[in-house]
Amino acid sequence: MAKKTDSKRPEASSGSRTNARVKARDVETKRKLVNLADEFVTKVMAGGEPKIEIPTRARSNTLWNKKRGILEMGDARQERQLFNLNQAKQFMQTVLHASTIKDLIEAEKTSSLRGVFYKAKHTVAGTKENTFDDQDESDPILEDLEVALGSLREELHIFAENRGAMVGNITVVDKGDEIDCRRMGSGGYAMPSIVEPDVIEFKKCEAKFVLHVEKGTVWNRFNEDRFWEKHNCILTHGAGQPPRGCRRLLQRLNQELKLPIICLLDCDPWGHYIYSVIKQGSISLAFESTRLAIPDAKFLGIRAKDYVACGLPEAVKINLSENDIKRAKEIAAYPWFEHHRGWQKEIDLLLSNQFKMEVESLILKGISYVTEEYVPERIRKKDWLD
Amino acid sequence: MAKKTDSKRPEASSGSRTNARVKARDVETKRKLVNLADEFVTKVMAGGEPKIEIPTRARSNTLWNKKRGILEMGDARQERQLFNLNQAKQFMQTVLHASTIKDLIEAEKTSSLRGVFYKAKHTVAGTKENTFDDQDESDPILEDLEVALGSLREELHIFAENRGAMVGNITVVDKGDEIDCRRMGSGGYAMPSIVEPDVIEFKKCEAKFVLHVEKGTVWNRFNEDRFWEKHNCILTHGAGQPPRGCRRLLQRLNQELKLPIICLLDCDPWGHYIYSVIKQGSISLAFESTRLAIPDAKFLGIRAKDYVACGLPEAVKINLSENDIKRAKEIAAYPWFEHHRGWQKEIDLLLSNQFKMEVESLILKGISYVTEEYVPERIRKKDWLD
Numbered sequence: 001m002a003k004k005t006d007s008k009r010p011e012a013s014s015g016s017r018t019n020a021r022v023k024a025r026d027v028e029t030k031r032k033l034v035n036l037a038d039e040f041v042t043k044v045m046a047g048g049e050p051k052i053e054i055p056t057r058a059r060s061n062t063l064w065n066k067k068r069g070i071l072e073m074g075d076a077r078q079e080r081q082l083f084n085l086n087q088a089k090q091f092m093q094t095v096l097h098a099s100t101i102k103d104l105i106e107a108e109k110t111s112s113l114r115g116v117f118y119k120a121k122h123t124v125a126g127t128k129e130n131t132f133d134d135q136d137e138s139d140p141i142l143e144d145l146e147v148a149l150g151s152l153r154e155e156l157h158i159f160a161e162n163r164g165a166m167v168g169n170i171t172v173v174d175k176g177d178e179i180d181c182r183r184m185g186s187g188g189y190a191m192p193s194i195v196e197p198d199v200i201e202f203k204k205c206e207a208k209f210v211l212h213v214e215k216g217t218v219w220n221r222f223n224e225d226r227f228w229e230k231h232n233c234i235l236t237h238g239a240g241q242p243p244r245g246c247r248r249l250l251q252r253l254n255q256e257l258k259l260p261i262i263c264l265l266d267c268d269p270w271g272h273y274i275y276s277v278i279k280q281g282s283i284s285l286a287f288e289s290t291r292l293a294i295p296d297a298k299f300l301g302i303r304a305k306d307y308v309a310c311g312l313p314e315a316v317k318i319n320l321s322e323n324d325i326k327r328a329k330e331i332a333a334y335p336w337f338e339h340h341r342g343w344q345k346e347i348d349l350l351l352s353n354q355f356k357m358e359v360e361s362l363i364l365k366g367i368s369y370v371t372e373e374y375v376p377e378r379i380r381k382k383d384w385l386d
Numbered sequence: 387m388a389k390k391t392d393s394k395r396p397e398a399s400s401g402s403r404t405n406a407r408v409k410a411r412d413v414e415t416k417r418k419l420v421n422l423a424d425e426f427v428t429k430v431m432a433g434g435e436p437k438i439e440i441p442t443r444a445r446s447n448t449l450w451n452k453k454r455g456i457l458e459m460g461d462a463r464q465e466r467q468l469f470n471l472n473q474a475k476q477f478m479q480t481v482l483h484a485s486t487i488k489d490l491i492e493a494e495k496t497s498s499l500r501g502v503f504y505k506a507k508h509t510v511a512g513t514k515e516n517t518f519d520d521q522d523e524s525d526p527i528l529e530d531l532e533v534a535l536g537s538l539r540e541e542l543h544i545f546a547e548n549r550g551a552m553v554g555n556i557t558v559v560d561k562g563d564e565i566d567c568r569r570m571g572s573g574g575y576a577m578p579s580i581v582e583p584d585v586i587e588f589k590k591c592e593a594k595f596v597l598h599v600e601k602g603t604v605w606n607r608f609n610e611d612r613f614w615e616k617h618n619c620i621l622t623h624g625a626g627q628p629p630r631g632c633r634r635l636l637q638r639l640n641q642e643l644k645l646p647i648i649c650l651l652d653c654d655p656w657g658h659y660i661y662s663v664i665k666q667g668s669i670s671l672a673f674e675s676t677r678l679a680i681p682d683a684k685f686l687g688i689r690a691k692d693y694v695a696c697g698l699p700e701a702v703k704i705n706l707s708e709n710d711i712k713r714a715k716e717i718a719a720y721p722w723f724e725h726h727r728g729w730q731k732e733i734d735l736l737l738s739n740q741f742k743m744e745v746e747s748l749i750l751k752g753i754s755y756v757t758e759e760y761v762p763e764r765i766r767k768k769d770w771l772d
Binding site for chain 2: 103104107109110111112113114115118119121122123130159160161162163165172173174175176177178179183184185186187188189190191192193194199200215216217218219220221224225239313314315316358360361363364367368
């Protein structure tokens with residue numbers, strides 16, 4: 001069973017990524033890691049205390065940059081000292097993960113968050129103390145390293161779960177393989193977790209915009225109706241809240257190819273939150289906003305006005321729960337929505353409607369109403385919130 | 387923005403599926419639907435009671451066919467009568483869904499479970515009674531129709547969420563698009579929900595087996611190491627419990643191309659359950675086993691013996707919870723495991739170990755230990771449970 005096939009791409013058959021850009025990036029990340037370690041050693045040798053300074057990832061240190069239209073991390077920093085009972089464990093965890101990442105870079109391999117957790121998990125020799133008890137302890141340490149090193153998680157060779165798919169008028173090159181997203185059938189191209197330019201390159205692209213939908217089932221309707229072909233676009237979904245890889249790919253399509261990102265999400269606080277994260281970034285990943293946020297992303301619908309505007313039947317209504325109402329009010333108070341007249345109106349109407357609506361309910365106006373009338377008309381009129 | 391692109395595949399640009407096999411299948415499904423309706427009408431005209439007979443989908447009517455090695459549905463049937471207060475609503479719901487399906491077939495379109503739910507959801511004229519209150523009422527009615535008509539959900543033009551990805555030494559044709567799974571980069575081909583032969587055709591395939599792993603993160607490790615190229619296979623994952631489309635595609639690879647399906651899952655009751663469903667089918671979809679179950683699927687690992695056999699460190703251990711122990715005992719009592727010496731030993735050892743293990747923990751033996759040593763050695767020795 002282990003017969004080797006004739007490889008048509010010998011340059012990649014070793015599993016290692018050899019392109020020059022990756023190499024340079026990896027050399028730089030490794031240099032930062034080694035520097036970090038050298039600093040400890042130097043301090044200890046000089047009789048000082050080994051410590052790491054880590055920018056504070058917390059709501060209190062998250063700032064809304066109105067001009068740039070994104071969430072950013074402030075200047076607050078915290079120390080992590082080895083000779084401090086409350087910090088010694090986290091110090092050790094940080095160093096352990098830094099060491100794993102160095103191994104990954106040297107091996108030219110990537111690993112999952114869970115893999116890195118396991119790699120560092122062990123009982124400290126001569127004690128009953130575990131380095132990590134569960135992954136919830138491990139993931140934030142990796143985020144600390146991202147901010148402390150100023151390196152993206154992807155640059156640290158760590159990936160998350162793959163989620164989402166893409167089709168449309170674009171060709172991408174993924175690790176040397178040319179993928180024509182115009183010929184991906186009903187399934188589509190599965191978006192990977194790491195989509196940096198050295199992994200994913202954009203080649204020929206005729207598309208004029210990206211339509212991003214929330215769910216795979218909605219994406220199927222658009223793909224089956226070949227919406228992307230008729231309207232010359234790219235069609236993506238993130239299987240709910242889009243993972244980091246999906247957001248980053250959308251941002252690259254927006255920044256590098258200047259494609260508008262048009263979102264079709266549910267008319268409920270969850271849909272609004274997904275849009276908010278795509279647009280401005282999230283608090284937990286504020287240090288990443290520059291690389292993830294898409295300030296000019298557009299919210300096409302479903303809009304609270306649509307019940308009347310589209311003459312939708314009673315059956316589309318789903319009552320708002322107590323929690324929906326609470327969330328809607330929280331979202332309305334986000335600094336980027338707070339002074340946005342369109343969004344204030346939108347959320348007010350959602351609340352006074354007392355019901356939410358899902359994209360899939362538009363089937364009540366016809367199987368392809370959403371692909372043939374609703375979206376094309378809104379795009380033609382530029383009728384969206386941004 | 388709505389500029390039309392030059393289509394290189396005009397035969398498919400209308401979004402309709404035109405191949406002859408689909409047409410014939412659709413004609414047949416529609417004939418069954420019309421027959422169902424005609425029967426009601428005939429009965430009413432003759433002064434009789436309109437009713438539908440539906441095979442009973444319940445544990446009590448699920449049989450283990452030892453010879454075939456799959457779960458099957460028994461002969462028990464239940465009536466659904468219009469003139470019975472307890473059954474009238476379900477009768478009406480069944481007829482409503484049958485009508486939506488007829489519409490979908492005539493429009494040559496598919497829809498999601500949620501879409502079909504919305505299509506039928508409304509308040510009955512002149513009353514305050516809703517046809518459906520939520521999707522939990524709707525999905526079972528669609529399964530009833532599947533069994534009553536003897537048509538697969540896919541033949542009824544209904545899809546579920548897409549989940550899972552595939553790479554490897556195979557070319558598939560998906561709705562006319564040729565997809566070379568050897569050149570799908572780091573992302574892979576996203577497996578669609580409907581994978582019947584008229585949607586997905588197998589073309590050139592050199593692969594000698596399929597390695598199916600539980601999670602996308604593990605799949606990434608194997609893809610990055612180009613395991614499928616070195617060992618001439620196909621690599622799939624189902625993002626956890628594999629959805630129907632993924633199971634069906636694996637079964638087709640097994641039946642049509644005679645490829646062994648080798649599963650790499652966690653050493654815990656959840657991993658065992660996933661294997662059990664892939665192999666024998668599930669109770670809720672027993673009527674579908676012939677089309678979904680893969681009786682000769684193999685369980686390669688992680689095995690309970692591996693802690694000792696592979697010299698794994700302490701850190702791989704995760705304590706079994708009360709619920710794990712309960713589930714493990716339930717699974718051991720499944721008729722197809724009950725008299726299987728290997729599986730009895732496996733579950734006994736899991737229970738006496740008192741810990742479970744995940745595939746990802748093998749990183750403790752090295753980043754690529756799982757792809758370079760563990761799996762290749764087990765495959766060479768045919769060391770698996772089946």
